[in-house]
Amino acid sequence: MKEPFSWDHYSDQPAIIRDKKLKRKMRLSALPSLIKTFLIALLVLPIAFIVTFFLPRKKISGAEFFGMGVNLNNSPFIAPEMIHELGVKKLLIRLPLWEMDRLDEYIAFIRSFKEHHITVALLQDRQHITNHALTKKHLTQIFTALENSCNTYVIGSTINRAKWGFFSVNEYLNFYTVAYALKKESFPNLKFIGSNVIDFEVHFTTHTLFNLKDIYFDALGTLLYVDRRGAPENSQMGFNLVGKINLIDALMRLSFKTANELIITETNWPIKHTAPYAPTSEFECVSEEGYAMYMVRYHLLAFATQKVACVYWHQLIAPGYGLIDNRDGVIVKRNAFDAYKTMLSHLSDATFKDYREKKGERQLICTTPRGRLNITWNLTSTPIYTYEA
Numbered sequence: 001m002k003e004p005f006s007w008d009h010y011s012d013q014p015a016i017i018r019d020k021k022l023k024r025k026m027r028l029s030a031l032p033s034l035i036k037t038f039l040i041a042l043l044v045l046p047i048a049f050i051v052t053f054f055l056p057r058k059k060i061s062g063a064e065f066f067g068m069g070v071n072l073n074n075s076p077f078i079a080p081e082m083i084h085e086l087g088v089k090k091l092l093i094r095l096p097l098w099e100m101d102r103l104d105e106y107i108a109f110i111r112s113f114k115e116h117h118i119t120v121a122l123l124q125d126r127q128h129i130t131n132h133a134l135t136k137k138h139l140t141q142i143f144t145a146l147e148n149s150c151n152t153y154v155i156g157s158t159i160n161r162a163k164w165g166f167f168s169v170n171e172y173l174n175f176y177t178v179a180y181a182l183k184k185e186s187f188p189n190l191k192f193i194g195s196n197v198i199d200f201e202v203h204f205t206t207h208t209l210f211n212l213k214d215i216y217f218d219a220l221g222t223l224l225y226v227d228r229r230g231a232p233e234n235s236q237m238g239f240n241l242v243g244k245i246n247l248i249d250a251l252m253r254l255s256f257k258t259a260n261e262l263i264i265t266e267t268n269w270p271i272k273h274t275a276p277y278a279p280t281s282e283f284e285c286v287s288e289e290g291y292a293m294y295m296v297r298y299h300l301l302a303f304a305t306q307k308v309a310c311v312y313w314h315q316l317i318a319p320g321y322g323l324i325d326n327r328d329g330v331i332v333k334r335n336a337f338d339a340y341k342t343m344l345s346h347l348s349d350a351t352f353k354d355y356r357e358k359k360g361e362r363q364l365i366c367t368t369p370r371g372r373l374n375i376t377w378n379l380t381s382t383p384i385y386t387y388e389a
Contacts, residue, residue, distance in 0.1 A: 001098055001125045005165065011338040012071065013322055014163040025169040033168030033207075040210050041203035043140045048206075048250040052243075058260075062350035062366070067092055067119070069266065069315030072102075072109045075326045077388050080112050082316060082324060084339070087344050091116050092154070092312040094122040094139055094266060100138050103145060104201040110149050116371050119193070119312070121154035121265065125174060126165040134380040137181055143187050149365075152191040152311055154221055154265055155179045160197050160204040165269065173215065178272035180215045191218040193263055198223035200236055202251065209255035215256035219309070222248055223266040228284055232298040233379055241301045251309040262307055268321045269294050271334075277320030278329070291321075292336035293382050296343050300364050300375060300383060304349065304355035313340070339382075346373060 002009050004019040019021055036341050067090035083091065091113055095106050108117055122142070128135045143153075158164040159172040166172050176194055183190050194217035195208040205222065224244065226232050232241040239247060249262055270278040272285040286294065295313065302308045315323045323337040350366035351371060357363075364375040370387055377383040 002127060005126055005163070006177045008276075009098075010276040012318065013072070014165075016160075017163050024161060025261075026162065027071070030168035030171070033111070033170035035170050037203055037207040037220055041206045042278045044206050044210055044254065045202065045247075046249065048202055048247060048254055051250040051254060052246040052349070053247070055253060055307075057352070059283060060303065060306050060352065062303070062347040065089070065308070065310055066090065066105045066299070066344055066348065067312035069094070069312050070113075070265065070317060071317065073315040074315075075269065075329075076325075077113075077329065078107050078326075078331055080114075082331075082333075082337075083113060083116070086316075086323075086341050087348065088098065088340075089116055090119070090312070092119045092315075094157075096125070097128045097134045097135070097138055098123075098125040100141070107145055107149070110146065116321060117152075118150045119154060119265075121152050121347070122179075123158055124156050124165050129165050129171055129175050131173070133174045135175065135178050136182055139182055140186070141180075143190060143270060147381040151189060152193065153179075154196060156194070157196050158198045158263075159208070159272060160199075160201050160225060160281055169204055169346060170219070173211055173213050175216055178211055193217065193219045193221040193265065194258070196221045196265065198266070199225050200239065202247060205248060206251055209251055209257050210259065215257065219261035219263050220248070220258045221250045221263050221265040224264045225267050226281070227267075227286075230286075230293055231379055232301055239299065242305055244307045245307055249305075261309045263309050264302065264311045267298065268310060272323050274320040274325075277318070279320060286323055288334050292334070292339040295336050295337050296383050297362075297377060299343060299347075300362075300377070304364050306352050312347070341383075343383075346375070372389065 004017055006015045008015045009384040068088045069092045086160050093110055155176050159166045193204055197204045226241055229236050252258055252262055253260055270280045270285045270290045271291050272287055277287055300312050315322050317326050317329045319325050325332040351370045352369055361378050366373045372388040374386045375383050
């Protein structure tokens with residue numbers, strides 16, 4: 001990344017932009033797009049909210065639902081072994097466009113995961129946002145190089161945060177248009193996941209879905225973090241995790257710009273006492289026990305909606321928020337590693353049957369080859385798995 005943008009290698013995200021003059025200038029230039037964002041949201045969101053009460057569940061299988069983020073820069077040689085032990089079959093791997101000089105490394109890393117479905121998340125920087133010729137050139141190189149290894153791409157990430165390079169939805173739509181035009185021209189078999197708004201900021205999502213650009217999302221991506229609200233059952237503006245998913249799903253189904261497939265491409269909780277590796281302040285961090293508990297409950301709730309095709313947990317190895325801590329080169333599996341492995345062992349072949357809430361207790365009911373699976377929990381407990389013949 002070029003100045004004034006920089007990458008925080010501890011938390012694997014861009015650092016805060018320190019140039020306040022630049023931020024003011026860019027936000028002023030983005031004002032027309034921002035006004036458009038709020039006007040579109042004002043028109044569409046009330047309709048989407050009403051529609052949520054009438055949209056049926058889909059049929060999402062446990063076999064396709066679970067995904068994991070892995071990173072070239074976090075113990076890449078141990079990652080395939082850990083993924084094999086965990087048992088997850090769908091992986092999301094980030095590829096920053098500003099690291100094209102390392103493309104061969106990324107290709108080798110992606111190919112090290114045998115018999116896995118790989119989704120590559122293409123991370124943008126300001127240079128690729130403003131230089132469309134360069135973007136087309138580099139996307140062509142990536143799509144060609146990975147032709148036999150990957151056909152699914154997340155196009156852009158975290159589009160509603162200035163430190164990631166975008167200052168407006170319009171800029172993102174223009175960036176996505178470059179990729180989409182290239183797909184139509186030369187790579188028609190690729191699958192593109194678009195929108196990719198972080199957190200529950202649905203006005204931005206709405207703008208990406210209702211526009212006049214010649215684009216189409218093969219799936220709708222969202223980085224649906226809820227960590228700042230604590231437990232996944234907690235509410236924000238009256239919406240808990242299930243409510244948030246239902247509203248985003250309604251927006252997706254109302255739009256003519258996307259297929260009806262919703263994918264959570266990133267989510268996690270930051271872990272206490274891991275600064276500077278935690279991506280947030282200590283206030284939002286949770287204990288390792290809380291992290292494991294929230295992680296499982298997040299997946300159970302998302303699966304219960306039957307509206308999320310896949311959740312990619314972010315991620316396998318990361319000191320501040322991963323299932324594995326690798327500080328000082330020492331590999332330490334957190335409680336969450338075993339919790340994820342256990343969850344996957346029960347649900348990887350499960351079919352949804354029912355979800356119930358009563359007096360603070362939640363119950364997810366599924367059918368499996370081993371019999372009927374009942375998963376129960378409350379706001380202070382770890383989920384319990386039991387079977388009936």
